[in-house]
Amino acid sequence: MEDTDNILLEDLTEEKDLPDEDELEVNEExxxxxxxxxxxxxxxxxxxxxxxxxxxxxxxxEAGDPTVPLLxxxxxxSIYQSNLDExxxxxxxxxxxxxxxxxxxxxxxxxxxxxxxxxKIIREVQQQQLTEQSIYKKVMDDLKAADIELVxxxxxxxxxxxxxxxxxxxxxxxxSPRIVDAEHPMPFLDNRExxxxxxxxxxEKTDLGLVYISxxxxxxxxxxxxxxxxxxxxxxxxxxAPLLFKKYDVKSSCAIRVxxxxxxxxxxxSRAEDDDFRLSMEKLLRKRKRxxxxxxxxxxxxxxxxxxxxQKYTKVPEKQIFQTxxxxxRGFGSALTAAPGMKYPERHSVRTVQLRKGDYFRYLEKKDxxxxxxxxxxxxxxxxxxxxxxxxxxxxxxxxxxRLAASSKLAAALAYAADQxxxxxxxxxxxxxxxxxxxxDYSEMLEDAGCSVIYGLQDEKVHSKLCLITRKxxxxxxxxxxxxxxxxxxxxxxxxCDLSLITSDRQIGIDATAIFEALALGxxxxxxxxxxxxxxxxxxxxxxxxxxxxxxxxxxxxxxKVNSMNDVDVMAKLVExxxxxxxVEMFIRGICCLRPGLPGxxxxxxxxxxxxxxxxxxxxxxxxxxxxxxxxxxxxxLLNRNTQRRVEAFVEVTDPDIREQVLEVMEAxxxxxxxxxxxxxxxxYTKVPExxxxxxxxxxxxxFSARKVEPLPVKKPRFSSLRRFFSRRGRNSRGS
Numbered sequence: 248m249e250d251t252d253n254i255l256l257e258d259l260t261e262e263k264d265l266p267d268e269d270e271l272e273v274n275e276e277x278x279x280x281x282x283x284x285x286x287x288x289x290x291x292x293x294x295x296x297x298x299x300x301x302x303x304x305x306x307x308x309e310a311g312d313p314t315v316p317l318l319x320x321x322x323x324x325s326i327y328q329s330n331l332d333e334x335x336x337x338x339x340x341x342x343x344x345x346x347x348x349x350x351x352x353x354x355x356x357x358x359x360x361x362x363x364x365x366x367k368i369i370r371e372v373q374q375q376q377l378t379e380q381s382i383y384k385k386v387m388d389d390l391k392a393a394d395i396e397l398v399x400x401x402x403x404x405x406x407x408x409x410x411x412x413x414x415x416x417x418x419x420x421x422x423s424p425r426i427v428d429a430e431h432p433m434p435f436l437d438n439r440e441x442x443x444x445x446x447x448x449x450x451e452k453t454d455l456g457l458v459y460i461s462x463x464x465x466x467x468x469x470x471x472x473x474x475x476x477x478x479x480x481x482x483x484x485x486x487x488a489p490l491l492f493k494k495y496d497v498k499s500s501c502a503i504r505v506x507x508x509x510x511x512x513x514x515x516x517s518r519a520e521d522d523d524f525r526l527s528m529e530k531l532l533r534k535r536k537r538x539x540x541x542x543x544x545x546x547x548x549x550x551x552x553x554x555x556x557x558q559k560y561t562k563v564p565e566k567q568i569f570q571t572x573x574x575x576x577r578g579f580g581s582a583l584t585a586a587p588g589m590k591y592p593e594r595h596s597v598r599t600v601q602l603r604k605g606d607y608f609r610y611l612e613k614k615d616x617x618x619x620x621x622x623x624x625x626x627x628x629x630x631x632x633x634x635x636x637x638x639x640x641x642x643x644x645x646x647x648x649x650r651l652a653a654s655s656k657l658a659a660a661l662a663y664a665a666d667q668x669x670x671x672x673x674x675x676x677x678x679x680x681x682x683x684x685x686x687x688d689y690s691e692m693l694e695d696a697g698c699s700v701i702y703g704l705q706d707e708k709v710h711s712k713l714c715l716i717t718r719k720x721x722x723x724x725x726x727x728x729x730x731x732x733x734x735x736x737x738x739x740x741x742x743x744c745d746l747s748l749i750t751s752d753r754q755i756g757i758d759a760t761a762i763f764e765a766l767a768l769g770x771x772x773x774x775x776x777x778x779x780x781x782x783x784x785x786x787x788x789x790x791x792x793x794x795x796x797x798x799x800x801x802x803x804x805x806x807x808k809v810n811s812m813n814d815v816d817v818m819a820k821l822v823e824x825x826x827x828x829x830x831v832e833m834f835i836r837g838i839c840c841l842r843p844g845l846p847g848x849x850x851x852x853x854x855x856x857x858x859x860x861x862x863x864x865x866x867x868x869x870x871x872x873x874x875x876x877x878x879x880x881x882x883x884x885l886l887n888r889n890t891q892r893r894v895e896a897f898v899e900v901t902d903p904d905i906r907e908q909v910l911e912v913m914e915a916x917x918x919x920x921x922x923x924x925x926x927x928x929x930x931x932y933t934k935v936p937e938x939x940x941x942x943x944x945x946x947x948x949x950x951f952s953a954r955k956v957e958p959l960p961v962k963k964p965r966f967s968s969l970r971r972f973f974s975r976r977g978r979n980s981r982g983s
Contacts, residue, residue: 287819289357291848293840293930295813296338296364300371302837303330305858305924305932307375311382317393318580318589319860320386325577327379331372332439332506335542337680339368340508343541369566376571383573394474395583397574400486406471411478414467415487421462422484424491427455433560436540437461438507441575443484444545446553447495455556456492458484465576468583477579485547499550503557504575506542509680545570591860596620596741597952600627606958607631608638608718611727611751613959617905618747619912620733621861622951625740628729628747629660635716635727636664643670645715645763647894650682650734651689657735658689662696671698674766676709704894707771707782711896712747712882715759726756730778730898732865732880743864744944746880746912748898748905752777755898762896771894781883781895786817789890792870792877793820799871801828806869806913811838812885825851834916835926836863838886844928854926857919859944867909868897878909911950919943 309315310323345352346361353360359367387397398407426447427433434457436442445456460480467478481502488497543563545554549570558568600618602610607630610616618628635641644664651658665671675690677683690700703709712731717724733745758775765772772780779785796803797820805824812818812833818841824831831852833839843852857863868879881897883889900906916923921942924932 287822287848291822291842291845292357292815292818293842294357294359294364294367295838295840296334296342296368297371298813298838298840298930299334299338300368300375301930301932302856303327303334304375304378305856306330307379307382309858310386311378316588316590317386317389318583318585319591321390321577321580324379324383324386324573328575328577333509333681335506336438336509339365340510340538340541342368343508343539344510366566372569376569380572393586393589396474396476398476398478398482400482403486407476407478410469410471410476411483411486414478415483415490418463418480418483419490422458422460422491425457427457427556427560428452434459436503436505436561438509438538439504441465441481442503443481443488444501444503444549444553444557445485445488445492445497446499446550446556447492448498449495453498453552453556454495455553455560456488456495456497458488458491460484466579466582468579475583477583479574479576479579481546481575499548499553501545501547501549501553502575503546504544505540505561505563506544508538508541510538541567543568544575546573546575548572594948596622596624598624598626599952599954600624600956602627602630602956602958604630604634604637607634608727608751610956610959611749612725615748615750615752615902615905616956617908618749619908619947619951620740620745620747621742622948623954625737625747627956628749629656629737631716631727631749632657632660632664636660636667636669638718640718640720640725641669641716642719643672643715643717645672645674645713645717645759646735647674647676647709647711647713647766647896648686648689648735649676649679649710649712650736650739651685652736652738653685655689655735656737658693661698662693665693665697672763672767673698673700674703674709674763675700676703678703678708701767704766704769704771707892707894708888709766709894710882710889711762711780711894713759713762713778713896715756715763717756717760725751726753726759727751728755728759730755730881730896732867732882739862743862744947746865746867746909748880748900750898750902766894777898779879779881779897779899781889781893782891785881785883785895785897786814786890789817789868790820792868793817793824796829796870797824797827799829801830802872803827803829804870804872804876805829806832806834806867807885808834808863808865808867808913808916809884810836810864810866813838813840814885814887814890817885817890821852822848825849832913832917834863834913839926842928842930843926849928855916855919856924856926856932857916857922857943858924859922859942861944865912867913869910869913878906880909908951908954912947915943915946915950918946 306323307327310320310327312320342361342365346365390396398411425431425434440461443458443460447454447456463480465480469476485500485502488500540561540563543557543561545557545568558565600616618625632644635644644661646661661671661673673693675686677686677690679686694700712733712735714729716727727749729747729749731745731747733743755777758778761775762772762778762780771783774784779788793805796805803824812835821831821841825848829851833852833854834857835854836856839854841849841852843849843854866881866884870877878900879897880900881895883893883895883897889895900909918940919942920935920938920940922944924934926932
């Protein structure tokens with residue numbers, strides 16, 4: 248089942264793809280200790296993994312913010328945990344691979360070897376675990392004060408015991424307790440599934456018992472005397488474990504969960520010649536399920552001997568075992584009856600585009616449209632596709648797809664267009680991490696509907712958000728092109744902050760045509776006039792734009808909003824900007840490997856991060872001020888993979904009205920002292936102690952929900968024109 252909460256939990260970090268080989272940055276302790284650091288070197292940089300952990304810590308601290316509604320704080324605890332799961336699956340998994348395959352590897356920017364990095368990661372996660380436990384306890388205390396209580400089996404009342412026994416009796420037939428010993432091997436533990444582990448004694452023998460509980464609901468909610476009670480399934484099974492292992496003495500119990508490595512990829516050299524790409528991806532997904540364990544989590548007061556048994560049978564190194572008092576299940580907030588103020592006020596994307604099917608092409612021939620999600624609805628874009636499907640002048644639709652909703656209205660529109668006889672080409676990237684199965688299914692569905700489906704390039708993922716509608720109007724070819732910062736996903740468009748530009752600019756349409764032709768031939772797009780693509784063109788353009796600002800000195804200006812940054816050449820150029828006196832504003836939600844505020848290096852660079860109700864996801868690049876100011880939006884961040892190993896698409900915003908809207912986004916972030924975090928030179932983040940402003944997302948909701956796009960007025964023929972027309976017809980008739 249897929250709902251909005253699950254999407255948010257799974258996709259908060261969104262960029263969950265194959266790890267970079269050179270993304271390992273720098274020792275935070277040397278930043279201020281180096282007397283004479285190199286011109287731009289380790290003193291200026293932050294380690295990639297530790298920077299990401301700082302981002303996740305900011306997510307965790309939202310759960311500890313008393314100004315956030317109580318059940319939303321519980322949700323942020325779940326987001327923190329889900330993020331950390333994927334971090335271990337992808338990033339830690341990749342590092343463990345590297346430590347085996349390249350034992351002498353050292354990162355070019357930090358000098359750290361992989362073992363050093365793993366030690367620092369584990370130390371930071373352990374420290375954050377203490378913060379998590381403290382915040383979780385405070386949230387539970389606040390829930391209890393609001394008459395919502397998690398049943399504690401150590402101090403259980405008779406009424407709660409009776410309810411728990413009833414629930415256990417209902418669940419008993421779905422439980423399969425197992426013994427692990429010399430005659431009964433350790434069963435395979437599924438990734439991120441919950442189990443109950445028990446230490447059993449029978450005479451002088453000590454055994455391990457396991458109970459798989461993921462077939463059961465993770466929790467049950469009931470009400471007693473006006474109080475809502477939650478029973479967690481793992482706690483209930485631990486409590487009744489003696490009924491499952493009747494011939495043993497249960498000495499200790501805990502809940503456990505393993506995290507498996509997800510760092511698997513297609514080896515093009517070993518792939519069978521007759522294997523198509525989709526088949527190879529299906530094989531990869533089967534392989535991922537059985538990868539090595541990279542983390543063992545133990546929840547509850549497990550006896551030391553029980554921990555030793557778990558380590559023995561799972562073969563997980565001690566440093567990769569994490570014990571916590573915080574339950575794995577934190578998603579029960581959605582099942583609770585919320586009192587006023589316990590959740591964010593209900594809010595939906597506003598339909599600000601008043602156009603209807605049949606209005607879009609005529610409007611776009613005169614004006615561009617900018618959609619800002621989640622404040623504005625994505626529905627108009629889908630309606631435009633249906634207009635294209637029914638328009639006899641439309642010849643083709645081309646689109647790049649990366650992540651789609653489980654029940655995608657956009658995919659349905661594309662299928663309808665193909666059924667109407669349009670030439671529909673979908674480039675569907677099968678390597679979108681953790682969405683591979685969904686994309687494989689959609690590739691089959693779209694093919695069955697009559698769409699042509701191609702996949703990403705062999706060496707680069709196609710991450711661009713680009714759609715092209717081509718029309719044959721008499722002897723003229725016209726284009727409608729959409730360039731976005733986020734995926735074509737109606738569910739996440741209600742949660743992610745993204746921008747989507749729709750334009751009839753002829754040259755942009757010609758450029759998009761060239762890009763799709765290159766992709767169809769399995770090639771990375773080369774330079775075009777108005778659309779800028781990576782990996783060949785964007786990075787050089789960006790560096791040249793920064794050089795241009797450096798030439799202006801203190802009169803220059805740079806403002807960039809992205810999700811993450813670690814491209815060392817870009818960061819070095821930003822340091823050059825700072826040294827030249829150029830003010831640099833960076834709005835970076837997640838990873839930032841450049842330290843701001845270092846005297847003589849980055850003292851003119853400011854880095855801010857916003858963590859709020861919605862996921863900040865748009866990418867905006869602003870260079871200069873006044874009449875010379877240039878503004879770009881696009882699909883790519885400033886990670887090595889985006890600038891060097893992916894196909895991304897960017898466009899300059901030239902329409903004055905749309906430029907104003909994009910700059911309003913940047914201004915809202917600049918002034919956000921409520922949800923904004925300021926990065927410090929040591930890589931940590933602080934909040935303004937006494938905020939006075941308005942949160943950027945609240946400001947932007949008010950701004951964009953009020954911006955309407957109205958149909959263009961239909962010009963009526965003037966009476967004098969009609970009179971002349973009929974007068975000519977009369978003369979012509981008499982003459983004939």
